[in-house]
Amino acid sequence: MSVRSKFWVPSIAVLGLVAAAGATVVSGTAAARNSAAGGAPHRGGTLTMLGQSDIFNLDTVSAYYTVSTDLGRMWTRQLFTYPAPTNSPKPPPLVPDIATTIPTAANHGITDGGKTYTIHIKKGVDWNTTPARQVTAADFVREFKTLCNPASPVGAPAYFTGTIVGMSGYCAGFAKVKPTVSAINGYIGSHHLSGVAAAGPLTLKFHLLSPASDFLNIIAQGFASARPVEYMKYVPDSAQMRAHTISDGPYEITNYTASKSITLARNPAWKASTDHVRKAYVDNIKVTEGLSAESVQQQLQAGTGDMEWDVQPPTASLPGLEATHNAGLVIGPTGSSFADLGAYMTFNQYAGPMTKKAVREAVALAVNKNALVQLNGGTKLASTTSSIVLPGNVGYINNFNPFPQNKGGGDPAAAKQMLAKAGYPHGLTIKFLYSTTPPQPAEAQAMQASLQKAGLTVKLVPSTQADFYGKYLENPSTAKRDVWDTALPGWVPDWFGDNGRSTIVPLLTAPGPGSNDFDGYTSPVVNKDIAKALAAPTVAKATPFWQAANKFAVENVGILPLFDLKWAVYHSTAVQGCSFWWADLNCDPTNVWLSH
Numbered sequence: 001m002s003v004r005s006k007f008w009v010p011s012i013a014v015l016g017l018v019a020a021a022g023a024t025v026v027s028g029t030a031a032a033r034n035s036a037a038g039g040a041p042h043r044g045g046t047l048t049m050l051g052q053s054d055i056f057n058l059d060t061v062s063a064y065y066t067v068s069t070d071l072g073r074m075w076t077r078q079l080f081t082y083p084a085p086t087n088s089p090k091p092p093p094l095v096p097d098i099a100t101t102i103p104t105a106a107n108h109g110i111t112d113g114g115k116t117y118t119i120h121i122k123k124g125v126d127w128n129t130t131p132a133r134q135v136t137a138a139d140f141v142r143e144f145k146t147l148c149n150p151a152s153p154v155g156a157p158a159y160f161t162g163t164i165v166g167m168s169g170y171c172a173g174f175a176k177v178k179p180t181v182s183a184i185n186g187y188i189g190s191h192h193l194s195g196v197a198a199a200g201p202l203t204l205k206f207h208l209l210s211p212a213s214d215f216l217n218i219i220a221q222g223f224a225s226a227r228p229v230e231y232m233k234y235v236p237d238s239a240q241m242r243a244h245t246i247s248d249g250p251y252e253i254t255n256y257t258a259s260k261s262i263t264l265a266r267n268p269a270w271k272a273s274t275d276h277v278r279k280a281y282v283d284n285i286k287v288t289e290g291l292s293a294e295s296v297q298q299q300l301q302a303g304t305g306d307m308e309w310d311v312q313p314p315t316a317s318l319p320g321l322e323a324t325h326n327a328g329l330v331i332g333p334t335g336s337s338f339a340d341l342g343a344y345m346t347f348n349q350y351a352g353p354m355t356k357k358a359v360r361e362a363v364a365l366a367v368n369k370n371a372l373v374q375l376n377g378g379t380k381l382a383s384t385t386s387s388i389v390l391p392g393n394v395g396y397i398n399n400f401n402p403f404p405q406n407k408g409g410g411d412p413a414a415a416k417q418m419l420a421k422a423g424y425p426h427g428l429t430i431k432f433l434y435s436t437t438p439p440q441p442a443e444a445q446a447m448q449a450s451l452q453k454a455g456l457t458v459k460l461v462p463s464t465q466a467d468f469y470g471k472y473l474e475n476p477s478t479a480k481r482d483v484w485d486t487a488l489p490g491w492v493p494d495w496f497g498d499n500g501r502s503t504i505v506p507l508l509t510a511p512g513p514g515s516n517d518f519d520g521y522t523s524p525v526v527n528k529d530i531a532k533a534l535a536a537p538t539v540a541k542a543t544p545f546w547q548a549a550n551k552f553a554v555e556n557v558g559i560l561p562l563f564d565l566k567w568a569v570y571h572s573t574a575v576q577g578c579s580f581w582w583a584d585l586n587c588d589p590t591n592v593w594l595s596h
Contacts, residue, residue, distance in 0.1 A: 001494050050300070051067075066583070070589060077226070084590075098135060116208070117206040121202040128269040134201075135248050136198070142226075150178070153514040157515065162209070166193050239258075250275065262289075264286075278590035280590050288305075293437070300328065300571060312570070315375060341565045361418050368449075371446040381565055382566070386554060388503060389504065395533075400554070415456075426455075431483070431484050461483070473487060474515070500543070504553075508526050509522065
């Protein structure tokens with residue numbers, strides 16, 4: 001899924017992000033010290049989260065960003081999810097959330113040779129309406145029928161169009177509809193989605209195009225949440241919808257002020273007996289935005305705030321925090337089963353100079369990856385890479401470098417030759433989009449310096465973190481106007497294990513509004529490799545096809561992988577029970593408690 005703060009996870013997803021599990025490495029044995037100091041878990045208090053920017057999607061159909069995942073964990077629930085994070089080095093298994101059990105062939109939840117899934121919904125999972133009412137199968141059907149809406153569509157459409165019967169045609173038609181309440185409701189009401197059906201009030205059925213061993217991971221994503229009927233009164237993710245959210249999670253949003261704050265209180269309709277994942281220890285959660293990373297760090301260390309929202313400890317603070325074994329520092333994920341965060345360069349291939357492969361190759365030859373590693377904590381936290389898929393994930397290619405002239409530090413001479421080959425012997429001016437959330441400004445300047453050595457004059461285009469994705473990268477109209485040429489998003493897989501789909505598909509297929517294929521890249525070669533990988537009977541047989549898709553996209557500079565990174569998180573001494581949660585690159589806010 002797309003990643004917060006430094007880059008963009010969906011696709012997770014999560015990563016799609018996504019957009020997207022992690023073990024915890026805490027400075028020294030701080031995790032154990034934290035829990036001991038805080039005593040037994042207990043209820044009470046207000047968890048204060050501090051950060052810089054607003055979310056850019058709140059609606060579950062389009063929320064595909066680590067901060068959205070953080071918020072979604074508080075007020076939404078899914079059919080399946082991942083348990084509270086622990087210090088285990090193994091990826092966590094899926095567990096039932098609103099579903100009563102994990103469907104299998106043995107319990108008849110998976111039938112028709114793996115093409116039909118029957119899922120039963122727990123009684124007692126309620127919306128916080130007046131009066132409270134049961135979440136039903138129809139609520140999930142409504143969400144799936146809204147995923148491809150033209151106003152705020154899902155960030156990983158291929159997860160659904162490539163698996164669910166009828167979804168591709170349904171989405172193709174929906175894309176032509178006007179983004180108004182009446183037009184959206186008219187389409188949803190008049191068009192049948194054959195692959196998703198309510199077989200009863202509490203029974204949901206999915207019909208798949210072919211068996212998909214990762215289908216439960218797909219529908220564990222936040223955009224596969226239930227959707228209350230009241231949302232049909234609003235354009236998806238509109239200001240009106242954001243002002244009238246309805247919760248089935250442990251907390252409800254009591255106030256949302258764009259770019260300033262989000263306040264949540266305990267949801268009176270939530271029953272702990274139906275939710276074995278979220279302990280919901282704190283009574284209230286308050287998010288305050290508009291702060292710098294330095295200010296957040298100062299407040300957390302002073303105890304006037306509890307957790308980060310969308311920032312990290314300033315890079316300059318990390319050596320001191322590590323040297324003193326500061327109990328608030330958490331670094332994750334770790335272990336051979338887990339991936340690090342991936343940062344990459346995306347190129348605008350809708351319009352402008354980056355439509356030429358040779359220009360993209362010149363950038364790949366010029367870029368100084370080593371400088372970016374140093375800006376992100378040095379080699380203890382980061383390492384250069386040329387693989388889109390990260391270590392520990394299906395499709396990773398070890399010791400792969402399609403541009404061997406660049407061994408990490410850049411090769412300006414080779415880049416200049418390639419730029420001349422592209423038709424720019426006297427250089428070229430390009431527009432570099434970056435987020436004003438640290439350390440992206442420093443990264444942008446480092447990139448500017450390395451590219452200018454190769455004859456590329458770099459014009460920096462600053463934006464807020466929310467606009468970085470919401471206004472620019474997820475909005476192809478800005479790329480088509482050549483507002484930007486290149487940018488530095490980030491990615492963390494949406495799930496682990498059999499997860500070849502969770503990086504290659506969101507980043508390299510189905511470009512369009514809301515998609516994580518920001519640059520418009522598409523390739524029939526990559527699509528064929530993806531189809532072969534998805535049709536393979538085992539992970540081992542699928543792996544070469546995922547690697548082939550990975551290799552082809554990098555060699556053709558569809559996107560440019562830069563480095564992978566462990567993620568530093570900081571919290572106040574009042575926060576107890578923090579284990580790194582890969583899905584939001586933070587502590588799990590629904591499973592921490594406060595000592596004060």
